[in-house]
Amino acid sequence: MTDPDDDDTTLEDTADRHVYETGTVKLLAERVGAVATLTFNNPEKHNALGREMQIALPHVLDEIRHDRAARVLVLTGAGDRAFVSGADVTEFDEHRTQPADRAAYDRAAAETRRAWADFDKPMIARIRGYCIGGGLLTSLAADIRIASDDSQFAVPAAKLGLGYPLSGVDALTSVVGRSWAAEILFSARRLSADEALRIGLINRVVRADRLDAEVAALAAQIAANAPLTIAAVKASLQEMQRPQDQRDNARLAELVDACFRSDDYREGKRAFAERRPPRFMGR
Numbered sequence: 088m089t090d091p092d093d094d095d096t097t098l099e100d101t102a103d104r105h106v107y108e109t110g111t112v113k114l115l116a117e118r119v120g121a122v123a124t125l126t127f128n129n130p131e132k133h134n135a136l137g138r139e140m141q142i143a144l145p146h147v148l149d150e151i152r153h154d155r156a157a158r159v160l161v162l163t164g165a166g167d168r169a170f171v172s173g174a175d176v177t178e179f180d181e182h183r184t185q186p187a188d189r190a191a192y193d194r195a196a197a198e199t200r201r202a203w204a205d206f207d208k209p210m211i212a213r214i215r216g217y218c219i220g221g222g223l224l225t226s227l228a229a230d231i232r233i234a235s236d237d238s239q240f241a242v243p244a245a246k247l248g249l250g251y252p253l254s255g256v257d258a259l260t261s262v263v264g265r266s267w268a269a270e271i272l273f274s275a276r277r278l279s280a281d282e283a284l285r286i287g288l289i290n291r292v293v294r295a296d297r298l299d300a301e302v303a304a305l306a307a308q309i310a311a312n313a314p315l316t317i318a319a320v321k322a323s324l325q326e327m328q329r330p331q332d333q334r335d336n337a338r339l340a341e342l343v344d345a346c347f348r349s350d351d352y353r354e355g356k357r358a359f360a361e362r363r364p365p366r367f368m369g370r
Contacts, residue, residue: 107150114143115165116151121158121310122303123151126165127225133172134164136221141195145202152206155369158310158317160206161302162229163213164222167295170214171222173243200254203228204328207321209309213302214238215295219277227258230324232288233302235295238280240288245275261328263288313351314369319343 107116107123115126125147127134151157164170212229218240226232242259244251251272260268267286271278280292293301309317319342326334346352351367358365 103156105154105156107147107154109143109147111139111143113137114140114147116147118151118154118157121156122161122306123154123157123159124161124163125151126163127171128165129175130164130166130168132175132177133169133217134166134222135172135175136225137175137178138192138195141199145198148202148206152208157208158314158369159209159211159306161211161213161306162225163302164215167215169217169219169222170212170238171219171225172217173220173222176247196252204325207318207325209317209321211302211306211309213298214289215298219243224255224258227262230321231290231305233291233293233298233305234280234283234289235298236280236292237295238283238292239277240271240280240283241275241277242271243275245273311364311367313346313349313355313365313367315342315346315349315351319346 103118103120105118107118109116113127113129115124115128117124127136127140129135129137129140151160162170206228210229210231212226212232214226214232214234216235216238218226218234218238220242223240223242242251242255256268256272259271263271263286267288278286278288280289283289284292291301319339322342323339326336326339350370351365354367355365
């Protein structure tokens with residue numbers, strides 16, 4: 088019997104396009120078929136994260152999360168020079184110097200972290216060029232990171248005199264481990280794509296001219312899989328970020344049980360027996 092994994096499955100209805108309202112031209116979001124794309128659109132500043140973008144992010148992430156037609160989200164930067172080059176340093180005097188302004192900035196950052204943490208669908212970061220500081224932290228919110236071979240990675244906080252928050256240190260450490268997180272943060276040096284791959288910061292490196300095709304193929308493959316299974320796995324990955332005694336194991340067990348009760352489970356078995364790609368509906 089042929090394994091369904093050998094089938095070249097793609098999701099249909101790619102003509103179905105929806106544009107999400109972000110409130111700013113510096114953050115673009117749309118869905119084509121089941122794949123949503125969020126683009127950091129500030130290329131004249133290497134897609135630096137400004138306050139306008141930060142304020143818009145929680146709303147658009149929540150909108151994509153509640154769009155049942157969206158099964159996977161791709162994060163990317165406009166142009167070919169940067170994913171995100173970090174926070175917009177030109178805004179620091181206004182938003183990150185005085186205690187009251189810094190408190191407001193921190194509240195907005197906390198709301199953005201909340202939106203990333205609550206996002207319950209698979210995320211792929213498509214990285215081309217600079218992935219620096221806040222950009223690197225943003226990429227860590229994704230489940231999977233695919234980078235072009237000309238990408239660069241760094242956290243330059245130590246060169247700017249910035250205080251780096253525990254949330255950022257924890258996010259980096261959870262991916263690359265304590266020693267590599269220490270070197271990245273202490274040295275503030277830039278890592279090549281090959282070095283980032285070697286330490287586990289990214290999943291794969293591809294030629295720049297293959298980046299779009301690789302990301303699109305993986306996104307389509309994920310989107311074509313059973314949504315309830317994906318949701319259960321994503322929930323488990325999120326719960327693993329919590330201490331063991333705070334994990335909602337009952338909810339995770341219910342999500343797994345729901346897979347076995349679903350029409351999709353029956354469809355998966357039929358498709359395997361009939362040697363055809365399954366058509367999952369998420370129910």
